[in-house]
Amino acid sequence: MDLLIFQAPILMVQALMDGILLGILFALIAYGMALQWGVMNIINIAQGELVILGGYIAYTMYLMGIHPAFGVIVSPIIMFFIGWILYKLVICRVVDRDLFISILATFGISILTQQLMNFVFGADVVVAQSNFGTTMLFDGSVTLPNSKIFSAFVSIIFAIGLVMYMKKSKLGRAIRATAQNARAAKILGVDTEKVYAATFGINAALCGVAGALISITFTLHPYVGLPYTVRSFMIVIIAGLGNLPGVALSGMGLGVFEEFADYILGTEFRIGSVFLLLVLILVYRRFKLSRKREYLK
Amino acid sequence: MKKNIILYSALLVFGLVAPFLFPAFKLQISFMWILVILALTWDVQGGQMGYNSFGNILFFGIGMYVCAGVQIGMFFPLAEWTASGGEKTFIHTPPQYFQGFFIGLILAGIVPAVVAATIGYGILGLRGHYFAICTLGLGIAAGEIAGGIELIGAGQGMTTPPWPKGIGDTELRSEFFYYLCFVLMVATFVFLRWAYQTRFGLVLNAIRDNEDKAEAMGIHTMRYKIIGWVVSAFFVGIAGGLMGNMVGYIEPTEIAFAGATYGVFMVLMAILGGKGTLWGPVIGAIIFHIFKEGFWIFFLGWQYVALGMLIVIIVVFFPEGIMGWLREKYPEKFGEVIDEADRKAQVELK
Numbered sequence: 001m002d003l004l005i006f007q008a009p010i011l012m013v014q015a016l017m018d019g020i021l022l023g024i025l026f027a028l029i030a031y032g033m034a035l036q037w038g039v040m041n042i043i044n045i046a047q048g049e050l051v052i053l054g055g056y057i058a059y060t061m062y063l064m065g066i067h068p069a070f071g072v073i074v075s076p077i078i079m080f081f082i083g084w085i086l087y088k089l090v091i092c093r094v095v096d097r098d099l100f101i102s103i104l105a106t107f108g109i110s111i112l113t114q115q116l117m118n119f120v121f122g123a124d125v126v127v128a129q130s131n132f133g134t135t136m137l138f139d140g141s142v143t144l145p146n147s148k149i150f151s152a153f154v155s156i157i158f159a160i161g162l163v164m165y166m167k168k169s170k171l172g173r174a175i176r177a178t179a180q181n182a183r184a185a186k187i188l189g190v191d192t193e194k195v196y197a198a199t200f201g202i203n204a205a206l207c208g209v210a211g212a213l214i215s216i217t218f219t220l221h222p223y224v225g226l227p228y229t230v231r232s233f234m235i236v237i238i239a240g241l242g243n244l245p246g247v248a249l250s251g252m253g254l255g256v257f258e259e260f261a262d263y264i265l266g267t268e269f270r271i272g273s274v275f276l277l278l279v280l281i282l283v284y285r286r287f288k289l290s291r292k293r294e295y296l297k
Numbered sequence: 298m299k300k301n302i303i304l305y306s307a308l309l310v311f312g313l314v315a316p317f318l319f320p321a322f323k324l325q326i327s328f329m330w331i332l333v334i335l336a337l338t339w340d341v342q343g344g345q346m347g348y349n350s351f352g353n354i355l356f357f358g359i360g361m362y363v364c365a366g367v368q369i370g371m372f373f374p375l376a377e378w379t380a381s382g383g384e385k386t387f388i389h390t391p392p393q394y395f396q397g398f399f400i401g402l403i404l405a406g407i408v409p410a411v412v413a414a415t416i417g418y419g420i421l422g423l424r425g426h427y428f429a430i431c432t433l434g435l436g437i438a439a440g441e442i443a444g445g446i447e448l449i450g451a452g453q454g455m456t457t458p459p460w461p462k463g464i465g466d467t468e469l470r471s472e473f474f475y476y477l478c479f480v481l482m483v484a485t486f487v488f489l490r491w492a493y494q495t496r497f498g499l500v501l502n503a504i505r506d507n508e509d510k511a512e513a514m515g516i517h518t519m520r521y522k523i524i525g526w527v528v529s530a531f532f533v534g535i536a537g538g539l540m541g542n543m544v545g546y547i548e549p550t551e552i553a554f555a556g557a558t559y560g561v562f563m564v565l566m567a568i569l570g571g572k573g574t575l576w577g578p579v580i581g582a583i584i585f586h587i588f589k590e591g592f593w594i595f596f597l598g599w600q601y602v603a604l605g606m607l608i609v610i611i612v613v614f615f616p617e618g619i620m621g622w623l624r625e626k627y628p629e630k631f632g633e634v635i636d637e638a639d640r641k642a643q644v645e646l647k
Contacts, residue, residue, distance in 0.1 A: 043426055093613045099426045100349045104564065105612045111557065112605025119602075226437065233430055268452075272441030278434040282427055283419035290422060 010141045015259040017137075021148040023255025025213055027248045028155040029228055030235035031162070032206035038241045039179040039199045040095055045106040046086075047232055048225030049113040050204050054079050054211025055220045056121050059128045062215070068128035071212035072154050076205035083204025087197045095196060110225060117222040130216040151213035158209050162202070163244065175199055227271050234278050237285065309483070316475050323471045327543060329586045330478040334485050334536045335559060336566035336578035338529035341489065343564065344572030345498065346525050347505030348421065352432025354560035355439045356409035356530040357537035358553035362449055364405035364538030365457045365547055368397035379450040391461040398458075398542065405538030406531045413530035417523040424508075433556065440554030454548035457541050474543045481539065485532045490575055492528070501525055505573070561608065562589075569611050571620025580619055 033047055044050075057078055058071025090109060094102040132146035166172035177185040178195045186192050214220065235254055239246030254274075261273040312330075316323045335357070342348040369378045373387040381387075389397065416435075423431055444452045460470045492498055500521045503511040512518050541547050551558075562585065570581020592603045617625070 043430065090609055090613060097616070100429060101612055101616055103349075103426060103429050104568070105609050107561065108605045108608030108612060110605075111561075111608065112602055115599075115601040115605060230430075230434055230437075237427075266445070268445040269442065272438050272445065275434040275438030275441060279420070279431055279438060282423055282431040282434075286419065286422040286427075 010138065011263060012260075013138070014142045015263055016256055017142060017144055018148070019256030019259035020252045021144070021152045021255070022258065023252030024152040024155045024248070025210055025217070025251075026228075026231050026235060026254055027251025028159055028206060029210045030232035030239075030247050030251055031159055031244070032203035032210075033229075033232040034236045034239075034241055034247060035175075035206075036199055036203045037236060039175055040091075040196050041099065042091065042095065042102045043099065043106070043233065044203070045103060045229055046110040046113060046225075047203075047207060048228030048230075049110045049117075050079065050083070050207035050225075051211040051214065051228050052220060052222065052225045053082070053113060053117060054204075054208030055215035056117060056211070057208065058212035058215040059121070059126055059220060062128035068130055068212065068216050069150070071128075071215065072209055075208035075212040077208075079208030079211075080201040080205040083201040083207075084197055086204070087200040091200055092193070092196065110229075114222050114225060121220075121222065123222060125219045125221045126215075127219045128215045132216075145217065147216045151217045154209065154213060158206065159244075159248070162206070171195075171198060227274060230275060230278055234274075234281060238281060312479050312483070316472055323475050324543070325586075325590065327471070327475045327478040329583060330475075330482040331536050331540055331543075332562065332566060332586050333482050333579050333582040334478075334532055335563040336570065336582040337482075337485050337489055338532045338536075339563040340567045340572055340574075340578045341501070341525050341529040342522075343567055344574070344577070345493065345501040345505060346522065347508075348522065349429050349564070350432040351429055351556065351560055351564065352434075352436040353529060353533055353563060354436045354554055354556050355432075356413060356533040357540070357559060358436075358439060358443065358549075358555075359409045359412060360405035360534030360537030361541035361547055361553045362443065363408045363534070364398075364401035365455060365541050366449065367401040367404050368394075368458050368542075371397045371400065376448055379448065379455045389458045389461050391464045394458060394461040402535055402538045406535040409530040409534030409537075410527045413526045414523055417526045418519065421519065421522040421526060436554055436556040436560055440550040440556065443549040443554060450547070452549065454546060454552070456546050457544075459545065474539065477539055478536075478543075481532070481535060486575075486579070488528075488532075493575060497521065497524070502573075565608055565611060568616065568618055571618030571622070571624075574618075574620040574624075577618055577620035584619070 029047065029051055033044065036042055036044060054071075054075045057075040058068045061071050061074060062068040086109065090105055091102075094105050130147045130150075132150060135144045135146055135149065136142070137144065166176060174185070174190045174195050175198065177188070177190055178192050178199075182192050185195075211220075231254060235247055235250045238250040238253075254277075257277065258270060258274060262270045265273060315326055319326065335353070339350065339353055342350050342353075366375060368389075369375050369387075372389065372393050378387060420428065420431055420435070443449060449455055460467070493501075500511070500516055500518075503514075503516065504518050504522065508518055537553070541553070544552060547553050554560075566581040566585045567578045568581070569585055570579065571577030588607075589600075589604075592600045592607075596603050615622070
């Protein structure tokens with residue numbers, strides 16, 4: 001156990017800032033998950049793989065000599081079409097079925113995507129250099145890479161943009177109507193099939209943005225997708241479906257938790273602690289809900 | 298009934314003589330029995346109880362580590378064993394080996410069962426997809442945590458005790474493990490066959506069909522859910538202990554807590570064969586194993602791509618499984634009485 005963090009309290013500030021910047025990124029992914037969960041009632045295990053795939057698109061641009069930050073624009077466009085195709089191929093067949101079927105089917109997609117990425121991009125850990133430099137705070141005792149600040153900024157812009165789009169546009173209204181009551185929306189002339197496809201595409205596009213940001217701030221590897229899925233699932237559970245400020249807050253909370261777990265328990269337990277936290281939160285939620293049920297009786 | 302006895306004894310005889318009929322595939326067939334156990338025990342919750350778990354691999358891994366840990370720890374210091382890595386500085390004598398193995402296997406069943414009973418109260422209260430995701434997280438968390446513990450070899454893993462010298466060659470070793478796997482498989486099958494015929498089986502099915510109603514009828518559903526989980530943890534744990542010794546090497550995320558391979562295989566096999574039936578998981582596991590080995594040989598390097606596609610295809614197009622399909626086709630064989638008029642009316646409705 002490394003207790004350096006208690007000997008040097010300035011590290012706490014570092015962990016806190018890192019955690020918040022990281023958490024905003026998580027919240028963006030979780031927002032996509034909440035969207036498709038709310039609209040289509042599907043839990044997409046392949047969410048993390050979509051993120052990593054979006055990251056690899058930005059990384060490919062970097063290899064071609066384009067600055068990876070432009071991946072933030074290109075990656076969502078490509079990912080939107082990938083999401084659309086995925087919907088037409090697989091997801092449309094599992095939408096109305098048992099939730100377990102959709103979980104298992106997306107699990108299959110996740111394994112498939114991992115392996116294909118492994119073949120195409122190799123099993124090495126890669127990172128796209130953004131050369132953004134770093135910002136020093138408190139006389140250089142807290143260092144923040146500008147790429148992280150940039151990624152948090154872009155995430156916020158995309159999240160706000162999407163919220164506005166959902167509120168104002170026609171498609172956004174159709175999506176919200178379908179989420180409320182798919183059958184009634186169908187009767188009133190909404191093409192729900194198209195809405196579902198668009199929702200899945202938008203979710204994939206959000207994953208593309210997040211992936212492009214991850215490619216410049218963190219590292220990419222074909223097999224690290226699942227933790228992103230679990231994180232976004234966790235954030236959505238804590239916040240509750242349709243609670244957008246909650247998603248942002250719990251995303252930041254998770255980011256801070258992770259950074260502190262990293263410092264206190266050590267990096268090798270970082271992912272393990274995320275998964276363990278998921279289990280604990282679910283169990284806590286179950287006891288809380290059961291208490292409520294007894295109270296209602 | 299008489300036909301059934303002939304069928305069962307034929308299968309039993311086949312299982313007993315298989316290592317002599319196909320000596321080259323001894324190890325493969327032993328793996329197949331392990332997979333059958335995994336599918337059968339997954340089906341206890343997944344099929345019969347309606348609780349789709351992705352985390353039964355947790356008990357598999359715990360069983361594996363407990364068995365190996367007991368085998369080594371009974372006679373030698375465990376930390377030095379794992380630190381020495383591949384070099385065999387400690388050697389078990391034959392009596393030590395079998396003694397340790399026997400006690401290890403028993404504990405490999407009991408410890409996961411106790412773990413299941415302890416965490417069961419918290420986790421089995423979750424419903425539907427929350428349960429599925431929670432168990433998925435549990436399995437992966439266990440793998441990550443095991444990969445961080447130095448005593449059991451951390452990420453490098455540990456070796457299990459090698460077959461003791463002086464009592465026979467590797468042929469004897471593979472026959473020994475073959476029969477252990479086969480006996481365990483038969484024991485699991487017979488136990489579950491008996492259990493499904495008792496009140497326990499009825500309660501499990503009642504929980505699957507409508508848990509709230511079952512609870513309203515006065516059944517302690519939580520108690521039965523935990524018992525169901527403990528039963529499957531027990532058998533999976535022993536299977537894990539056997540598997541660890543058979544492979545001879547334990548590694549946290551690829552072998553012990555292999556959520557992406559065995560953890561999904563067990564779900565897939567049960568679904569392929571038809572979940573909620575006794576024979577479904579067995580048939581599913583056998584077919585799946587044969588197909589998988591085919592993939593591994595012909596699509597070397599692409600096997601996981603093929604696996605991912607297989608998962609999607611099975612789940613999307615055959616969610617009822619082979620037994621479900623047979624049941625639809627020949628309902629009379631399953632003891633279901635069909636009202637012809639009713640059937641006609643349903644066909645017309647379609």
